[in-house]
Amino acid sequence: MKSRMAASLAAIVLVLAACSSSATPMPTTAPATATPTSMATATAASATTAPVNLTIYGAASLKAALAKAQTAYSAANPGATLTISTDSSTALETKIEQGAPVDVFLSADTANPQKLVDKGLAAGSVTKFAGNLLTVIVPTANPAGIKTPADIAKSGVKVIAAGDTVPITKYANQLVANLAKQPGYPADFVSEYTANIVSKQDNVAAVVAQIELGEGDAGIVYVTDAKTSTKVATIAVPAAANVPATYSGVVVKASANPAAAQAFLAWFAGPDGQAILASFGFLPAP
Amino acid sequence: MALAGLSALFLSLPILVLVARAIFDGSLARALTAQVVLSALALSLATTAISLVITVAFGLPLAYVLARRRFRGAGLVEAIVDLPLVLPPAVAGLALLLLLGRRGFLGGPLDAIGIEIPFTTLAVILAQTFVSAPFFIRSARTGIASVELDLEAAARVDGASDIEVFRHITVPLAGSALAAGLVMSWARSLGEFGATIMFAGNIEGRTQTLPLVVYGEFQGGDLDGSIAAAAILVLAAFGVLVAVRLLHWGRALDIRSLG
Numbered sequence: 233m234k235s236r237m238a239a240s241l242a243a244i245v246l247v248l249a250a251c252s253s254s255a256t257p258m259p260t261t262a263p264a265t266a267t268p269t270s271m272a273t274a275t276a277a278s279a280t281t282a283p284v285n286l287t288i289y290g291a292a293s294l295k296a297a298l299a300k301a302q303t304a305y306s307a308a309n310p311g312a313t314l315t316i317s318t319d320s321s322t323a324l325e326t327k328i329e330q331g332a333p334v335d336v337f338l339s340a341d342t343a344n345p346q347k348l349v350d351k352g353l354a355a356g357s358v359t360k361f362a363g364n365l366l367t368v369i370v371p372t373a374n375p376a377g378i379k380t381p382a383d384i385a386k387s388g389v390k391v392i393a394a395g396d397t398v399p400i401t402k403y404a405n406q407l408v409a410n411l412a413k414q415p416g417y418p419a420d421f422v423s424e425y426t427a428n429i430v431s432k433q434d435n436v437a438a439v440v441a442q443i444e445l446g447e448g449d450a451g452i453v454y455v456t457d458a459k460t461s462t463k464v465a466t467i468a469v470p471a472a473a474n475v476p477a478t479y480s481g482v483v484v485k486a487s488a489n490p491a492a493a494q495a496f497l498a499w500f501a502g503p504d505g506q507a508i509l510a511s512f513g514f515l516p517a518p
Numbered sequence: 519m520a521l522a523g524l525s526a527l528f529l530s531l532p533i534l535v536l537v538a539r540a541i542f543d544g545s546l547a548r549a550l551t552a553q554v555v556l557s558a559l560a561l562s563l564a565t566t567a568i569s570l571v572i573t574v575a576f577g578l579p580l581a582y583v584l585a586r587r588r589f590r591g592a593g594l595v596e597a598i599v600d601l602p603l604v605l606p607p608a609v610a611g612l613a614l615l616l617l618l619g620r621r622g623f624l625g626g627p628l629d630a631i632g633i634e635i636p637f638t639t640l641a642v643i644l645a646q647t648f649v650s651a652p653f654f655i656r657s658a659r660t661g662i663a664s665v666e667l668d669l670e671a672a673a674r675v676d677g678a679s680d681i682e683v684f685r686h687i688t689v690p691l692a693g694s695a696l697a698a699g700l701v702m703s704w705a706r707s708l709g710e711f712g713a714t715i716m717f718a719g720n721i722e723g724r725t726q727t728l729p730l731v732v733y734g735e736f737q738g739g740d741l742d743g744s745i746a747a748a749a750i751l752v753l754a755a756f757g758v759l760v761a762v763r764l765l766h767w768g769r770a771l772d773i774r775s776l777g
Contacts, residue, residue, distance in 0.1 A: 323737040434715070434737065447620055447637070
């Protein structure tokens with residue numbers, strides 16, 4: 233009797249654990265290798281010698297660039313370690329509002345950092361650091377035979393999009409609206425595109441992953457995402473219709489190392505950071 | 519006694535705070551009329567009900583075999599059945615994609631003949647069944663194994679066939695364990711999130727269940743909407759648990775009866 237009681241108690245604990253583990257998944261994190269020690273640096277200069285640990289929240293499309301920046305910054309600033317988390321910029325902004333311990337927020341738009349400024353949660357002003365453009369991606373096998381962006385609204389095409397509040401969605405909807413006005417695009421392009429959406433993913437990286445898996449026929453993502461992936465093909469978008477994305481960042485007011493945080497943001501927006509961003513296909517900030 | 523009280527408090531307080539907050543700041547009332555929430559609630563209730571039927575239809579025979587038959591590899595089968603219990607739901611979702619996705623092991627051939635599973639309501643049901651069936655199978659197996667073989671033998675002596683023995687002796691005697699398994703399985707599939715969002719997608723009315731709305735509103739910065747949707751999920755689950763009790767299956771939830 234006791235063992236059955238224990239078994240059923242264990243089963244109930246399992247149910248609770250399983251349900252809780254099905255809750256909010258964490259944004260992808262690339263932890264730095266050194267052990268963190270938080271000591272505020274006294275100087276705002278880029279070279280710091282005291283050990284400093286900065287937590288960076290970045291847009292999902294910045295993941296590869298931030299990984300490279302992490303190595304470069306730690307090499308240039310011995311003792312500085314960066315912990316990087318990437319996800320939808322809107323989701324990250326929400327977490328910062330809820331009190332997540334973050335030093336620098338790098339967003340795929342200007343609206344999210346501005347939200348933090350408006351709520352008094354930012355130190356300093358919004359700093360633009362990069363630009364980006366959009367493209368249509370398809371799996372390399374191109375199962376739906378997409379040849380032009382107009383094809384993504386054809387009946388039966390499975391489009392993978394991101395959630396309504398993810399920055400890429402706002403840009404993508406603008407792009408679709410622009411395309412609808414171009415010659416050669418059907419009158420119901422916007423509504424047909426919307427009807428073709430079969431899944432709304434958490435962030436743009438998940439959209440790329442679904443296309444790579446072949447689960448979708450097409451998706452609208454950043455040019456830099458297409459460049460980084462080896463399992464997708466791009467369908468170029470007419471330059472006249474393309475939507476420029478502006479990436480901007482801000483230091484979080486509650487940062488434990490505001491001076492070091494400002495130094496990193498300045499470095500990332502400066503020539504060293506720009507070189508890294510350019511190597512991934514990012515454009516200079518508009 | 520103090521530890522027991524603390525434990526009860528720990529389990530109940532977060533839920534009470536959640537529901538109270540949703541009621542008192544009006545967001546619950548607003549959410550109950552929001553199309554997004556209502557269609558997610560309807561989808562959640564419908565898909566979990568269908569998942570439960572599938573779970574019983576396929577899980578009960580498996581539980582019976584595991585409880586009554588001794589065969590080589592029984593331990594391995596039990597371990598495999600238990601696997602979804604300990605897998606992170608996202609892993610389950612990925613595994614389902616790799617099996618049933620468009621280029622999946624089974625999904626590829628199915629897609630070739632026109633059957634597409636990912637991003638459909640069927641995918642929601644499959645994800646739910648995959649993660650919640652083990653709860654029912656475990657409980658059913660324990661319950662069936664606890665029915666004394668002598669009673670079944672006595673029934674056979676009186677002329678009952680195997681099916682009649684199962685229907686009139688085994689199932690009623692294992693009843694409380696079966697009911698407990700049903701409740702746990704249903705609860706797990708109601709809360710299912712990770713596998714759903716990966717395998718089934720997140721489209722309102724088709725694949726967006728209520729937990730996905732809770733998560734989506736939070737990610738989108740609508741905290742009030744998120745709280746309200748969460749409160750509705752809690753109240754719906756609570757309503758079903760209360761209904762189960764009132765239908766005199768309350769014994770199933772009484773730990774002592776499982777002993």
